Amino acid sequence: MRVTRPLAIDARDPLDPIDRRTLTAFLSDVDIDDVHVVVVIPAYNEAEALPAVLAAMPDRLDGVAPTVIVVSDGSTDQTRAVALANGALCCETPINRGQGAALRLGYLAALRLGATYIGVIDADGQWSPEGLVSGLDYLTSGRADFVQGSRVLGSTIVGDPVRDLGVKVFATLISRMARVSVTDTSSGLRLFTATLAGKLRLDQPQYQSSELLISAAFAGARIQEFPVDMVKRLAGQSKKATNLLYGWYYGRAALRTYLRERWIAPS
Structure with a gap:
């Protein structure tokens, strides 16, 4: 998956054939009006953890019920059935492509539905959906265009000192790359905001959080962080690579994004 067009353009007519077919099928099944806040949950075989995450979803975000889209990334378990049974929409791809590809598809769906704001939360239960309430306030009050929870400002009980060190190292590197101040x-x-999302070009199928952050910074977004608590996953197994491989792939994605945004295809 290599797509570098802004999401606003690709949402209208996706270049990627899987995105195009999946988005068309998803939209043909959706019949909702007045979409305001869309929460995207990427999921690959997360049927065990997903019910608790959806149950903790705030009833109201900016005064209205959020539209929750679970993007089932080629899951082979009951992820889709669980999502639908717990009141979420489900956009399901035929194969597993990676969290970045799943999120990108979710953003395209949110833009097509006419969202004003887009939220993202993992399906494993490590980040409480209640944090969406605090985060959204930064957007609705006009203090930021992009906001993220930070375990560094809050806390983490995952207990992996290597990962904790990696969080600090990459925060320092990416802060310098993108000329922003972030901790996580x-x-x-x-x-x-959906307006910001429409300007972004995202093409990383995996290890995409650095791409999103760097792209947002180069698009001129006002970026803020707020403290959150990170806990151990509720169920299932992590799909992440070993610490060494994860660091390599994550760093490579960050570097590629920086080169693209700074030199190859600047906005």
Whole structure:
């Protein structure tokens, strides 16, 4: 998956054939009006953890019920059935492509539905959906265009010192790359305006949180963080690579995004 057009353009006519077919099928099944806040949940075989995440979703975000879209990334378990049974919409791809591809598809769906704000939260339960309420306030009050929860400002009990060190290292590197001040570049809880999303070019199929953050910074977004608590996943197994491989792939995605935004295809 290599797509570098702004999301606003690709939402109207996706270049990627899987995005195009999946989005068309999803929209043909959706019959809702007055979409305001869309929460995208990327999920790959998360049927065990997903019910608790959806149950904790705030009833109101900016005064209205959020539209929750679970993007089932080629899941082979009951992720789709669980999502639908718990009141969410489900956009399901035929194959597993990676969290970045799943999120990008979710953003395209949110833009097509006419969202004003887009939130993101992981499906494993490590980040509480209640944080969406605090994060959204930064957007609705005009203080930010992009906001993310930070375990560094809050807390984490995951207990992986190598990952904790990596969070600090990448925060320093990406802050310098993008000329922003952030403490947690791989947060699983983020919100941003749909207007900003439409300007972004995203092509990383995996390890995409750095791409999103760097792209937002180069698009001129006002970026804020707020404290959140990160806990251990509720169920299932992590799909992330080992610490060494994860660091390599994550860093490579960050560097590619920086080169693209700074030199190859600047806005």
